[in-house]
Amino acid sequence: MRIRSRLSHLAAVALAAGLTAGAAQAQFKERNFRVSNGVSKEHPMGNGLAKMGACTLEKSGGKMKIQPFWDGALGSDLTGTQSVRTGSLDMVITSTAPVVSIVPALGVFDLPFLFNTSSEADKLLDGKVGDWFSAKLPAVGLVNLAWWENGFRHTTNSKRPINKVEDFDGVKMRVMQNAIFLDTFKTLGSNAVPMAFTEVYSALETKTVDGQENPFTNIENMKFYEVQKYLTLTKHAYSPTLVLFSKKIWDTLSAQEQATLRECAVQGRDEQRRANRAMEARSVDSLKAKGMTVNEIAPAEMQRIRERSSVIYERHTKAIGDEAITMVTAELKRIRDN
């Protein structure tokens, strides 16, 4: 009798445990989310997506998969984002810049020399200001799961090292597809041409353009060093990366699936930023070893470049919106004062 009741107790416990696990699993359906990416799979975005995918797989009992597509195979940043809006694609990883045509407030991140360090960018983006921008996205069919990073942007070209603002004269520069980048590089004196990232390598190779600007990790990952001689450390902007999920598809997911995606995107973020910064720390040496001539700009000349580009703030305030600019600059001041 004693033994029997003990056994039935054990059975009841086992049954209850099974039921709870089953109930949790029932919140997950078999899912395969396709993610579009402009870069190649060796990029730190790959580390981030691998981490995020392992996390969703584990938390969903093997049901929820993340499937990356590389090298713009499913479209460029902008066309991928449009597919995500219509629901023909689940996710896209993109810098904010191409999304400015859809959400003008995001243009604030393209203002020249806004951020000084990645740690201040993290604080701003992972806090209430980042949330304010993310909250604008569902209205245009997008859900931002987390802020990853593209990183600080620097300038490459095939003509000459940039040592002063005048050196931009006559350099034909590919810029990201938005009015702020276009105006910045025109104001610096270059001949700026907007173009999707997926077309940049061949445009540089055929000399359709002389130069471009991107973080070290992208310059290395896309092998721009094969077709660019000079790398100038301009550090003129920090590109945040959006991890965008289709709102149309999002609305069909269970609360638990949604929560898991958000949680795993944050785990992916930490790994992606870590890997990106580790690669960035080695990139200059590695780009030199691959034959690039790397130069810094003297502080006085850098100051002239900052001054020349400062008009961009006023000129684009109306398009970006005063509220976004005021909020970001106030928060940056608060972060820096702390």
Ligand code: TF8
């Ligand atoms: C650009 C951007 C892109 C990134 C990347 C595809 O120059 O920096 O490289 O959005 O994730 O267009």
